[in-house]
Amino acid sequence: MKIGIVGTGYVGLVTGTCFAEMGYDVTCVDIDPRKVEMLSQGVPTIFETGLEMLLKRNLREGRLHFTTALEEAAMSCKVLFFALPTPPGGDGEADLSFVEQAARDLATIWSENERSSYCVVVNKSTVPVGTADRVRNIIEESGHESGTLFDVVSNPEFLREGVAIADFMKPERIVIGTSSGEAEAVMRSIYEPFVRQGNPILVMDERSSEMTKYAANSFLATKISFINEIANLCERVGANVDHVRRGIGTDSRIGKLFLYPGVGFGGSCFPKDVNALYRTAVQNDYEFRILDAVLKVNDSQRHRLSRAIIEHFGGSLENRTIAVWGLAFKARTDDVRESPAHYIIRDLLNAGARVQAFDPEAMDTTRAVFGDDIEYGKEPYEVLEGADALAVATEWHEFRRPDFEQVRSLLKTPAIFDGRNLYKPERMKEMGFDYVSIGRPV
Ligand SMILES: NC(=O)c1ccc[n+]([C@@H]2O[C@H](COP(=O)([O-])OP(=O)(O)OC[C@H]3O[C@@H](n4cnc5c(N)ncnc54)[C@H](O)[C@@H]3O)[C@@H](O)[C@H]2O)c1
Known part of the structure; x- marks a missing residue:
């Protein structure tokens, strides 16, 4: 099966390389010609354990291609993954301009080149609830003459930088948000080789899938802010958070992970995603008080x-x-x-x-x-x-x-x-x- 990846950053590059490693024919698209040039030569543009070897092998064996031309993927791939940036916008809500632009470009290419075969467009970017509908509308409106049959699916990514290859190759679960039986069948078949040990493919509606990603990141960020608050209080009362962390982490209801106090959470996901979920709540007249506290604690920490x-x-x-x-x-x-x-x-x-x-x-x-x-x-x-x-x-x-x-x-x-x-x-x-x-x- 031919797979296209639109956006070849931390998520897109790992996704594309791992799909190629599993035997798929993968075309990775990026608007940055420098990245495309480097990757085509087998030079990784990010540091990620194990990536360079897989990149070089799959280039050599002809299963992985890099290009700046969206047409190359848009016209031939059965599945197109959007792994595009969704940075924080002005008020902290997710900026969807990269995703929307790619959807418009895709519709234009389909209209101009008359693609008729079915295609699954997959949002792998972390996007607010309702984005699958939005992308579907954009493609329908911008490409109303194309006649291409397509579905838009939500498939949030849970890989962790640093162990991204291992996470992608053996995911704890795959979340797929779709109401189309045809798209579900295609997605299940793509991921089947990755879940041979029995980890679940969870299929749900698009909105629940989009929410799942934000809920996961926000919950983990909450754990970090919680233990940071405990640590700060430990200092005042003469307790040792290392003992407390072990004392609570051994309770299976709590778990040991994400209980390390420190200098606050960072990275491209937690701060952005907690903010974006908070904004979603505000836009829907809901005051998400826990998230407000999580962000304030982190700002201070x-x-x-x-x-x-x-x-x-x-x-x-x-x-x-x-x-x-x-x-x-x-x-x-x-x-x-x-x-x-x-x-x-x-x-x-x-x-x-x-x-x-x-x-x-x-x-x-x-x-x-x-x-x-x-x-x-x-x-x-x-x-x-x-x-x-x-x-x-x-x-x-x-x-x-x-x-x-x-x-x-x-x-x-x-x-x-x-x-x-x-x-x-x-x-x-x-x-x-x-x-x-x-x-x-x-
Ligand atoms: N980094 C992570 O650990 C991680 C984990 C899970 C989910 N996510 C989510 O995945 C998405 C991508 O994150 P990332 O860290 O890979 O971002 P990134 O900035 O590393 O990569 C995005 C890539 O998209 C390219 N791009 C922008 N517009 C384009 C276009 N129109 N066509 C083709 N390429 C285009 C950029 O040049 C860049 O290379 C975000 O929504 C993020 O929240 C990230």
Whole structure:
């Protein structure tokens, strides 16, 4: 079966590559010619574990193609996945302009080239409830002369950056929103090889499927904000959030995951999706009070570490240099969209500090944001030289067991601000560090 992917970013590239790996003939479309050029040469445009090998193999074996021409996919593919950006708009609602433009372009191509065979258009982007109807209307209105038979399906994506290939190849569940039997059959057949172990394909109506994605992300973000609130209270009452986290996480009704306190949630999805769901509620005259609190807690938590650093140095960071370990919004990705590390760096710069930063994969993406406003090291210890303190902002494995003797000898003053609770407070104390972490006794 021929599959087209429209939008070849974090989701589209992984989706296209994994479908090709499963034997499908895949055409990936992107409007960015630089991306298309690089990917056609087998050079990944993002860092994702395992991606490069699959990309190269499927290019070599001829199952994967990259193009800027939507026509190539629009005319020949039985299924077209939209993996397009849905960034936050002015009020926090999802900006659907990329999705709507692609729908109009598709309708025009079908009209001009008279495609008659059936096609399933799939929204894989995270989109507000009602978007499948909207895309269907746009295609019908813009392409009223085309005569192409099509359905629009919702199929939200649940992959996690960093383990995206594994997630896509063995999804815990596939959610498909459609009221068309023909589209359901096509979608079931595409995903069948991915659920051989018995994980479910859940078929529902389009609106429930669209809501499922927002509900999932908002629930996970709520867990994070909840444990951050517990951590902040632990600090005031002398409790240790590490013990509390284990104490509650072992309850199967609660679960261990997403209970790590830290510097707030970031990334391209949680902040955007919680905001968008909140806006959906507002637009429907519903006050979603929990989401309002989740966002407010997160806004405050993002500044938790920088506040502690500024306080430690008496309210100003003039003539101070702070080393920052970690720039990506989480470990195992180069993605810095809404990264807590970037919020911390902005605060440090505003307070007058010089910043020397290191991340194993997110240096280029950070340079695109901060340019020369900060300095970049080639390895973690280099950025410690001459720094007054170390701030740890991302939980990369390589930051978990550093050579503390070396850390102490390189820092001007032995101060560590650990936004991910990577180290043991007692050990830090024994080694003579001033050590601040989240929700644990100093
Ligand atoms: N990144 C994630 O972890 C993740 C996980 C699940 C769902 N999602 C959702 O998936 C969607 C895509 O996210 P992403 O992170 O892959 O975004 P991205 O910004 O990495 O990729 C989007 C791509 O679409 C391209 N594009 C824009 N307009 C186009 C057009 N008209 N035709 C062809 N290409 C076009 C861009 O050049 C870009 O390469 C979003 O709705 C996001 O919320 C993302």
